[in-house]
Amino acid sequence: MKSILVLIVCWNLVQGDDSGCLSQGGTCQEDVLQCSGHYVSGLCTGSATRRCCLHGGTGSSGTGSCHNVQIVSRSAWGATAPKSVSNLHLPVNLVFIHHTETPACHDPASCKSRVQNIQHYHISTNGWADIGYSFLVAEDGAIYEGRGWDRVGAHTEGYNQRGIAFSFIGSYSGSKPPAAALTAVKNMIQCGISLGKVASGYHLYGHRDVNPTSCPGDALYHEIQTWPHYSHTKP
Ligand SMILES: [Zn+2]
Numbered sequence: 001m002k003s004i005l006v007l008i009v010c011w012n013l014v015q016g017d018d019s020g021c022l023s024q025g026g027t028c029q030e031d032v033l034q035c036s037g038h039y040v041s042g043l044c045t046g047s048a049t050r051r052c053c054l055h056g057g058t059g060s061s062g063t064g065s066c067h068n069v070q071i072v073s074r075s076a077w078g079a080t081a082p083k084s085v086s087n088l089h090l091p092v093n094l095v096f097i098h099h100t101e102t103p104a105c106h107d108p109a110s111c112k113s114r115v116q117n118i119q120h121y122h123i124s125t126n127g128w129a130d131i132g133y134s135f136l137v138a139e140d141g142a143i144y145e146g147r148g149w150d151r152v153g154a155h156t157e158g159y160n161q162r163g164i165a166f167s168f169i170g171s172y173s174g175s176k177p178p179a180a181a182l183t184a185v186k187n188m189i190q191c192g193i194s195l196g197k198v199a200s201g202y203h204l205y206g207h208r209d210v211n212p213t214s215c216p217g218d219a220l221y222h223e224i225q226t227w228p229h230y231s232h233t234k235p
Pocket of ligand 1: 097215
C-alpha cells in the first residue's frame with residue numbers, strides 16, 4: 001500500500017499542472033492512445049508524446065467530436081432550453097436537407113441572432129418544443145447546434161423519429177450555398193457516422209422528396225442530388 005501511495009505522489013509531481021488542457025475539456029494522455037477528437041501539443045506537462053486529446057463539440061449536449069467542423073453549441077448561440085426532449089434510436093438511417101427560407105448570414109454575430117430568431121419562431125409560432133432542425137449551417141461554414149445528434153427533431157413530417165436534418169440558413173432556390181457551407185454539412189455527416197449517430201448506409205433526401213414543399217430550394221436540391229447517398233427511392 002505504501003509504495004502505491006508513493007507512486008501516486010511521484011506521478012502527480014511529475015505531471016504537474018495540466019490545466020491548459022483540462023480547461024478546454026480535454027484529457028492529457030500518451031498520443032499513441034486513441035483520441036476521439038484530435039491532439040494538441042503544448043497543453044500537457046511531461047514528455048512531448050503526452051498531449052492533449054480535445055474531444056471537440058460541446059460534450060453532453062450531443063455534438064460529439066467533429067474536428068474538421070466548427071460547431072457553435074447551443075450555449076454559445078444563446079439557445080432557450082427545450083420544453084421537452086425525446087431521444088432518437090441511433091444510428092439513424094435518414095438524413096434530410098432543408099433551407100430555412102430566411103435571409104442568409106455569414107458571420108457569428110448575425111448568425112447567432114438569426115438562429116435565435118428561428119428558435120423563437122419554432123417555439124412561439126409553431127408551438128414546437130425547440131428549434132426544429134438537428135443542425136443549421138451558415139454561409140461561412142459554421143454549424144449551429146439545434147437538437148443535435150441525439151434528440152428527435154421537428155423538421156420532416158412523418159420522418160422525425162427516423163432521421164436527422166441539416167438546414168442551410170438562407171433561401172436557395174436561385175443559387176446554391178457557398179462551398180464552405182456545403183463542405184461543412186458533408187463533413188458533419190461523415191462525423192455522424194464516425195460517432196455512431198448516422199448509419200454508414202444512410203439515405204440522403206431533400207425535404208421535398210417526402211413532404212409537399214419546395215424546400216430546400218431548386219438550386220440546393222439539384223446540388224444534393226450529386227452527393228453520395230442521395231436516394232431517388234422513397235424511405
Ligand atoms: Zn424543409
